[in-house]
Amino acid sequence: MKIKKIFIILILIISSFSMVSCFNYNDINRVTFVTGIIFDEDKNSNVVLYLDCVKAYRNANESADKGKRILYKGEGKTALEAIKDVNRVSSFNLNFSQNRAYIFTGNAVNSGIKKYIDLINNDPEFPITPNIFVYHGDINHLLDMSKSDEEYLGLFLDNLIEKNKHTPKVIQSNTSDYMAKRLMENNLAIMTSIDLKDDVFDKKIQLNGGTVMQDDRMVGKIDNLNALSYNLLINNVRTGSLEIVNEETENDFITLNILKTNTSTSITSNDDKFILKKKINLKTNIAESQSKLLINSELLDKLKRLEEESIKLHTKQVFEEYKERNIDILEVLNLLNKKYGYEEEPDYLSKVELEVDVDLQIDGTGRVKNTL
Structure with a gap:
């Protein structure tokens, strides 16, 4: 046992003399x-x-x-x-x-x-x-x-x-x-x-x-306006905020703080079409209101509905904008190739339809519950 320890110590000493750094x-x-x-x-x-x-x-x-x-x-x-x-x-x-x-x-x-x-x-x-x-x-x-x-x-x-x-x-x-x-x-x-x-x-x-x-x-x-929609589609959002127009005042905004997100992706074939499905889950709370706000279940349901529809609209707009130019920004061809061994056709993007399902959870306010 002692011989083994002595051998290890000798190796370490020899190694220390042989080491040369990248720069002196x-x-x-x-x-x-x-x-x-x-x-x-x-x-x-x-x-x-x-x-x-x-x-x-x-x-x-x-x-x-x-x-x-x-x-x-x-x-x-x-x-x-x-x-x-x-x-x-x-x-x-x-x-x-x-x-x-x-x-x-x-x-x-x-x-x-x-x-x-x-x-x-x-x-x-x-x-x-x-x-x-x-x-x-x-x-x-x-x-x-x-x-x-x-x-x-x-x-x-x-x-x-x-x-x-x-x-x-x-x-x-x-x-x-x-x-x-x-x-x-x-x-x-x-x-x-x-x-x-x-x-x-x-x-x-x-x-x-x-x-x-x-x-x-x-x-x-x-651009910056479409970057949020693109990042949501590719599951690259961890923090940030969402702004919703307050319908009661029309000029003021309510800000949602993003706490957690996850986007899952799947693709299926239906007749001569390919259905690209994006399931976006967001967990948020109300961070700011530019006018007095009484928070209740009715308000939260309204905000949830408005923002879910807004996210669906903007994410689809980003995809359609590039689809019309035959630019595959969501890498649909890679998904088709992995699942079906699909060989590229010149007009394959024209056969792709995007379905976006958004589930937005709003937890109310952060510090003082139900008031802002």
Whole structure:
């Protein structure tokens, strides 16, 4: 028994001397870490790359880490050539392993992003865990804001998504999800849209719905108003709120706080039609009323009926809007393929009918029962 313990201790001692970390202080001081990448294209379809970087500095004699923010621009016929263009003006090696966000401009998604996705997929230094975004505004405005902001763009977007990933009006997508969905039967995936919002003193980045991509090109957008309906349909709502017009005052709203949701999906075949069924269950309570409200069973039944009909209407509208454009945002083809081994036909979406069943539970108010 003692010999076994001595052997284990010797192994641990030998292992400790053989361990080498990824970076030591000297290594870090010679590297520029990329925290965010923006892919853009000019009028001649040349790649324009923007890298939001930190030049780190660490000292073994100091407890604090130091770093300098640097914004690089590279151009070339390909993304790799654009990176080499940046290397010609950077005195330190570029390291992409700490990147936190891939951002594509409107020019890039309209032209097609397959070449960029292939680069990310094939180069082991490019991580596939970061979130993926589309910015539809003027790139100069985003860059101006990035230069004046103290936060690194990639780290800021990473934190913003993490905080809001289950918010009903936010559509979240990371690179790994996108790569998987683009290879499925309908080659369709949705990326997070961002834009700039006028704030009190300056502009701020905000999450603004999603960009629908098919065959690596943009085919549509889902705005904030439709993002809630879309997220309910794909079972991606955990928290949030619903607003109902108070019929007694007509101008005031009653707010329901979402406590729990669940959406189940099934598909069946009926003659020459496919019935896509979505069962949406929501548990809520009354969080706010803009006018005095006496809460009783009659009121709760009325609110339940109104909001259930509203959710049915808006979810069907979102599906029908894209169905008319032959865009399968609910991945019906994948469901048909799994259940029936269905082979795609050009007009298969025209045979799909969406049935939405909503069960809304309202528990009354949170703190003071039956008064608000």
